[in-house]
Amino acid sequence: MNLYNIKENSEQVSFQQAVKQGLGKNQGLFFPDTIEPLADVNALLKQDLVTRSSAILHHLIGDELSAEDVSDMVSKAFQFGAPIKQVSDDIYALELFHGPTLAFKDFGGRFMAQCLAKFGGDKAITILTATSGDTGAAVAHAFYGLENIKVVILYPKGKISPLQEKLFCTLGGNITTVAIEDDFDACQAMVKNAFDDEELKQAIGLNSANSINISRLLAQICYYFEAFAQLPADKRDNVVVSVPSGNFGNLTAGLLAQALGLPIKRFIAATNENDTVPRYLQDGQWAPKKTVATLSNAMDVSQPNNWPRIEELFKVKGKSLSELGKGMLTDAETEVALKGLDDAGYLCEPHGAIAYDQLTKQLQAGETGIFLCTAHPAKFKESVESILGKDIGLPKELADRADLELLSKEMPADFAQLRELLMNN
């Protein structure tokens, strides 16, 4: 697989280089130079998740990794399913939260850990990542205890749910967590600063695990196929997928699945009040506002990092961005949507509820809708319980960590302090 830097097209890298480097020069994202459609999607849809995902990833990655290696990595990474649940006649929920940290980030995080373990060799590396809540947990659990890999995770202090925080800030060992006294965009900017610092990069073998890492995106392509594989055959023709979006990695992966030949009719990009993209799709002005805290905190992103990849994909496919559905919900509207879903017999959480709401509003007669349920409802226990007025309990993964002590350091959004921490880590 060859990739180029969207900002500096002359920078061309292999899959391995792209995985290890994370970002290209001038903070440019890597993008595949060709996306060859899969030969027989219907045959793939008959296979099980691991077999099919191995085939898709091998097709994309090419001979840099043998088919056996890829299937070994995939079977270690994807040890849980992605079931669809029917919510109404034409609407299905795709549940992406059955991994160890109860959010879709487990798919990408765990496959990325496999890639870095494979490509890493004996040199010690540091994974630096910013999280709006769920990436951090997935990355921390995927790398916890691996030799030669240190992980440093930045998150916005007080802006993620208490249980999200417990899930990854209580591990210790090779996992360092830092609560930044600012918002997610500030955390993301600090990570970018670190990647611009050549001396630091060399000294600590810096790598990133954000959704900007191509290995994470490729892994996420696979569950779109898994959703189709479970749909009744007569419902596969006019499928609309609604994606609750923050940094826009999930939607990028969906669009890549479509480019590989999965017959998705169209997508809806659903956001909370951090609606830079819906506004941009409406009026063509890229005008990020200050990030605001919402109920769907993993989407509190006003400068979505993956957006340039989506633009690039539409450009190379010769398609217009006007094909992309869009919509945003306020917190008050999110509460209404979550209650509506609960009344329909499906317990959800704010992120999934936003995608559901936009799907119900935009789905047309004869279409089948899938909305992505990106996290387990219990990850947002406090808000879900207060909105629905009932107790929803805790799954074991969370109950086990709920009483552990938080080990995070605190820091202002000051790169010099982060640099010092990284150098002495």
Ligand SMILES: *Cc1c(COP(=O)(O)O)cnc(C)c1O
């Ligand atoms: C990360 C996350 C999102 C946003 O996904 P992107 O790929 O960043 O758009 C949505 N919901 C949950 C629960 C998340 O953790």
